[in-house]
Amino acid sequence: MTWDEIAPLLRDATLETLQMTWWSSLLTALGGLLLGVLLVLTDRRGLLPAPPVHQVLGAVVNVGRSLPFIILMVAILPFTRAVTGTTIGTTAAIVPLAVAAIPFYARLVETALREVDPAVIAAARAMGASRRQIVGKVLLREARPGLVAGLTVTVIALIGYSAMAGAxxxxxxxxxxVRYGYQRFETGVMVATVVVLIVVVQLVQMLGDLLTRRLTHR
Structure with a gap:
């Protein structure tokens, strides 16, 4: 294939990958943040101690993280069809991508929140701050660099997952x-695909590092 033939295919495929990554990242950020906060709050020493709830949430996260993406994608096909009306295409792929990444990010959120200095939380409590204020203005605010760094890692993982979903x-x-580079032995397509993926990952990593440094300096 000539470059004039490869270019439009590569452009459309890149846009589809960015679409999958964007929407799945957005859903992951929301779902993973909520789940991670709940894991911290319901811990035995958390603001809302509920060990049974914590254990259930922890088990759900562990199961979600342990399943290989390909297996997970096939296992939740009925759920994907119920949500999107189909199991094929870019829109359908967003569902398993988010389901796979939410538990992954939730653990990173939990880790970032646990690194907040307990003295800061104790000071907020002594000043009469409510649980909601402690979560919003202390925990999440102080953990922002870790949350952004964790989201950067998760987005990069989603880019890899999206390539598997495309396969x-x-x-x-x-x-x-797969269709052109592997099945049709078009080496040029394969090389171009790899280069684009590398560039996208590098851009995401650079942006994530920049945001993390800026938040750390504040």
Missing amino acids: IGGGGLGDLA
Whole structure:
């Protein structure tokens, strides 16, 4: 294939991958943040201690993190169809991507929140701050560098997941690499796909590092 033939295919596949990554990252940020906060709050020494709830949430997170993405994607096909009306294409791939990444990010959120100095939380409590204020103005505020760094790692993982999703009908760069680069032995397509993925990952990492440094200096 010539570059004039590869270019439009690569452009469309890149846009599909970015679409999958963007929406799944947004859902992951919301779901993972909520789940991570609940893990910290319901801990035995948390603001809302509830060990049974904590154990259930921890088990859900552990199971979600232990399943390989390909297996998870196939296992939740009925759920994906119920949400999107289909199991093939870019929109359908967003569901398993988010389901796979939320538990992963939740653990990173939990780790970041636990690194907040307990003395800061104790001071807020002594000043009469409510639980909601402690969570919003102390825990989440103080943990922002760790939360952004964790989200950066998660987004990069999602880019890799999206390539796997594309390989089994999700569209995007993975689909392009398999259909043209592998099945049709088009080495140029494969190389171009790899280069684009590397560039996207590097840009995400640079942006994440920049935001983390800025938040750390504040």
